[in-house]
Each structure stands twice: as structure tokens, then as C-alpha cells.
Amino acid sequence: MTSLATIDLAGFRLGTPQRVDNLTVVPVFGPGYPGVLSPRDGVKLVRVDGYGTVVLRNPGSDGRVGLAIVPLHVGYVQDGAQNHALCRSAFLAPGQEVRFEDACCVQETTGGYLTERDQWFFTLPLELRAAALELRRQGSYSKLWPAIERFNRGHGLRARGHLELMLAGRRAFLTQYRSRLELVAGQLGALFVLGGRLVGVEVAPNPAYFADVWPALVCFAYGPAAMHSRGDAAVAATPYEASTVEELVAAREAQLRAELARVRAVVDAAARDWADPDVTEEERYLDLRLSTVVGSGVAGQIVSDGARPVYASLFVREMN
């Protein structure tokens, strides 16, 4: 695949938007792709083999055997070990173990290596994702520290290459995003709109996969930017223009329709900004292709089977 224009979105549809702070999430529904395990079943951290090298394995689970697709920009945090994140997605064949020698350390000071004991993962914050993607295939474990320093400074944290300052320091607030914004039954993806701008598109092979990555995405990939952009002003409890119950119901429905129209306009605008990026194939697995997408306004990676999208993690290249 060399162009996103050939992607066929037939069968995909958008659900009802949800909004908290300035972050709107639009659920995506569509046809599941068979044979791909969710990260919980198919992506296990084996160990960190030295700074900058992460080893993952696809063990299957409970007799379930299948391909695994490593979610883009997944990272692992553990006590007493140096936290690492990956710069790219990858295929893991059934039983396969893969060494990622281009991982980045996201914690400047704590020594030690990650091991298999804790599989909790996060996704790199939106503000770091374009930089991390550009640094794929490069071997320096400290390569993301300058970007993390800028990220921390932008959030009023100490300017160090230490992502824990956000992940742990703001955890109590960030983790509420998974409750404030709800995963919908059957949902296999989401559009993320911050203010009046589409900032991310996430599509998983199936709803189980998306349910696994949802907390990491909403809390840690998109949560920091949402937290940063929220205002303090309480919404005034202005009565609806209604004098009957029927009018009240109609007024609330009109409000929902207006929100839907707003989101649709944002998505349409993004379709223009995100048009015609370069698409470069990175890996193959049978009929599947993993490609990197880089355009003037968008970056990310996608997995496709011919024209059919299987996995996508696309985001804005610049936040401003």
C-alpha cells in the first residue's frame, strides 16, 4: 500500500460522541478481523535485555492461538526498573519472540531492567508520539528524553526525561478518563477530538483488542492533552427553552444533534488536513501489511489486508 486513498471504510460507522473537558471521543464500529489476538492474550513483555531493548512474545492464551499486533507506542512501567516504550508497532506470529532494539527508555534516573512480572502497559502521550515514531529503527535508549523534557515543561512538571512525572504524578486524575468516557459494547475504535480538532484515530482488529488498549489510550495517550486544555469554569445550569416535557425532550435531542454536527465538521476538516500522506511498508505477515504513515498533518501506523483496514493508530504530528 502506498496511499491511504485505497483504504475501504465500507462497513465502518461512527457512534454517539461523548465529551468531557475539551476531549470528545466518537466510538467506531465495524467488521472485526478474524484471527488477531487482543494484547492481553498475544503481547507479553518477556524482559528488557539492556537499555533500549525490549523483548515481547506472543504466547496465546487458554488455547487461543493467533497473530498479535503490538499496539503502537506501548510502554511498560514497573517499580524498581527503568520504564520503556516502543517507537513502532509490529507483528508477533503465534509463539514468536521479538527483540525491539529501538525501544526508548522513558525514565532518566531509575536503574534496573523490566521483567515479566507486571504486564500493565500505557501508551505514549499524544505530544510524544510523532517524535517517537520518527525515532523508530534508531538504537539510542535515551533518544526520547529531550522530547519528554519538553512535554513535562509544557505540563508544568520538572523538565526531565522522566515520563513517570506525568504517568504516576497525575495518575489519579488521568485514570478517571476511562470512567468519564465510556467504552461502548461492540466498539472497535475511536476518533479523538480535542477542542475543535481531530487529534487521533484509533482502530483495532476487534472489540476485545480495543477494550484492552482503551484505558492506555484514553488515560495516557489522550488524557494529558485533555487535562492540559480543560478550563476551570463551571457550566451554568441554564434552564432549557421548554414549557412542556415534549419540548424538553426535543431541546435535548437538538443539543445532541448540534454536537454531532460539530464533530462531523471537525472530522471533515481533518480529512483535508490529513490528505495524501506518505505510506511506507514496514512489515508483512501473510496478506497483512504494516505501514508507517507520515503526512504534513498526520503520522502513525496502519495494518491493512488489501484495501481493508485492520489496525490503525494515527495522530496529529504537531499539537499547535
Place this chain on the structure above:
Amino acid sequence: MAGCVVTDGYENACEGDLARVVATLPRLGIDVPVVVCVATFGHSDDLALRRPAPAVPQRAFWHEADLGPLVLWLLLNTRAAAAGAWLRAGLTERLALVEGGR
């Protein structure tokens, strides 16, 4: 009579919708007290982001032992004719439990 909204406290369809609906009810000729009961994960939940209608009385509950006090609180916030008698009976029962434990 009272309107009791049981919720996790998070509002994500249209922010402020519950508060606006409650503010609209008197215009519709609906004059009932409304309260919000928030289901929590534990007694230490941070509810700062979980007050969908700040002007409306709100009480959190978690454990089954919270339900008794929650019902008494609901009785305090209702205008039902029998509420006073139920409240008196409930409080008398709790008093008897305390005195019996002396």
C-alpha cells in the same frame, strides 16, 4: 415524592445536562425535590469530577451498610406525607440499637 438520580457521577453526553434538566423542571410545572446518589468504588473516592449538578443535594454510597443511612437521607429530601413517620421510625430504631449496645 422526590426524583432520585442514581449515577456514577460522570456525565459525558452533554456536560451540564442533568443540572439544566433539573433547572427546567419548575418551568414544566414539575415541582419535586431532586437528589443525586453517586455509586462509588470505595469510601475514599475523589468526587471532585463527579458532581453533575452541583446545586442538587448529593450523597455517595458504596457498601451495603451505606444503604440504611442513604434511605434516611432520601426521606429527609422527600415531601411524601408519610416520610416524617418513616424517618422517625428509622431514627428511633437506630437510637435503640445504640442504647442497646451500652
